[in-house]
Amino acid sequence: STGEPKAVAITHEAALNTVADVNSRWRVGPGDRVLAVSALDFDLSVYDIFGLLGAGGALVLPADADRRDPAAWLDLAAEHPVTLWxxxxxxxxxxxxxxxQPDAPDKGISGLRAVLVSGDWVGLDLPGRLRDRVPGCRFxxxxxxxxxxxxSNACEVEQVPAHWTSIPYGLPLTNQRYRVVDDFGQDCPDLAPGELWIGGAGVAAGYHGDPERT
Incomplete structure (x- = not known):
């Protein structure tokens, strides 16, 4: 969110907990390919590398010159049938x-079966636009x-209800826990505002080289 790496120390066990949940949830296997568009210093790349390779799948890596060229992404997705985004x-x-666009490749993203988005506010238009292009793809x-x-959470969206103002936070992943607490660390009643606490197997060991912040 700041553009500056946080040097978060994640244990192998904690990362594996996330990877194992996601791979099980979407049945990721040897036939899957992900188009690796996230920079290596962004935590989403951890799943691209260890999630896909750990399941026997493959990464499709854009050339440096194509990292922000969506037309090139479409060509790569068609050439190396990409199944995950x-x-x-x-x-x-x-x-x-x-x-x-009218001149987009015929195949393009037609092979996608699962799309995962995170790291920022998710536009309400995205699930419908994806469904229009790739019916049956899970968002x-x-x-x-x-x-x-x-x-630490996931929210699968099929249809966006008319009353939604945003895509909501989802339910905790396997071995993760959420609490919404008040200023005294006590659980809030349903629908009451509070602070979100995350616990469980995914919590980091701390900030590398920063014991005070840890």
């Missing part, structure tokens, strides 16, 4: 905008702090 919402918006918004091993 994992990015911040703005990059999915760029991809869909390119796919909506999921994930959330949680970097300090909780990439993600």
């Amino acid at each position: 994992n990015s911040a919402p703005v990059l999915l918006d760029m991809l869909l905008t390119a796919a909506e 999921t918004a994930l959330g949680g702090a970097t300090e909780a091993s990439i993600w």
Whole structure:
């Protein structure tokens, strides 16, 4: 969120907890490919690398010159049948905008079966636009702090209800826990505002080299 790396110390066990949940939830396997558009210093890349390779899948890596070129992403997705997309919402918006152009490749993103977005506010238009281009593709918004091993919650969206003003935070992933507490650390009643506490297997060991902040 600040553009500055936080040096969050995540244990292998904590990262594996997240990766295992996501791979099980979307049945990721040897036939899957992800278009790796996230920078290596952004925590989403942890899933791209260890989630896909750990399941026997593959990463499709854009050339440096194509990292912000959605037309090139479409070509890569068609050439190396990409099945998974994992990015911040703005990059999915760029991809869909390119796919909506009349001269977009026929195949393009037609092979996508699951889209994961996180790291920022998720536009209400994204699930519908994805469904228009790739019927049957699952759309999921994930959330949680970097300090909780990439993600700690997931909200799969099919239709966006008319009364929604945003895509809501989802339910905790496996072995993760959420509490909404008041100023005294006591659980808030339903619908009462409070502070979100994250616990469980994904919580980081601390900030590397910063014991005071830890």
